[in-house]
Amino acid sequence: MRLSDEWFTAIAESEVGNDTIFVSGRCDIDEFIQSGKFRERAEVTWHYDADAKGMPNEGTATLMEEVLAVLKRAMEKNKLAILTGVYTGAGERNMVFYTRNIPAFGNTLNEALAPFELLPLTIYTEKDPQWCEYNEMCHLRCDDIEASLGDDDDSL
Secondary structure (H helix, E strand, O other): OOOOOOEEEEEEEOOOOOOEEEEEEEOOOHHHHHHOOOOEEEEEEEEOOOOOOOOOOHHHHHHHHHHHHHHHHHHHOOOOEEEEEEEEEOOEEEEEEEEOOHHHHHHHHHHHHOOOOOOOEEEEEEEOOOOHHHHHHHHHHHHHHHHHHHHHHHHO
8 A cells, every 4th residue: 555645725614713724634545444454543632822813823833843744754654554634723733643553553652752842732542444534524625625616606
């Protein structure tokens, strides 16, 4: 199985308030879904002090990108876990992985983050063999495409 690094971007609104959530979702991972090996979802959530628009300040955003790159590299090196989505806004960044093994995921996470100072992260895991969260995220992409097509139709 070859892992693509193609992503889509969509915009959503937070469930509470009117904050914008920027969504980055991974494309072309059907082989991983169909393999049946990645049956558990792990969500790593980073809570941050948000600006008036719900976004992190520049320093926090830079650190978040560094941590994201380290986690992605560590988890995907041996295909222990696949980063499938990143949601940023409303005072948090949620990094969604599908993994083969939760205990190994936790160990790899701790090893990968060891060089960093303590980060404000929470971890949530759940069995998701049908990839429900991923499929729901992909609907945001379809909604964005339909919305932009609708906007174009109005301008004709």
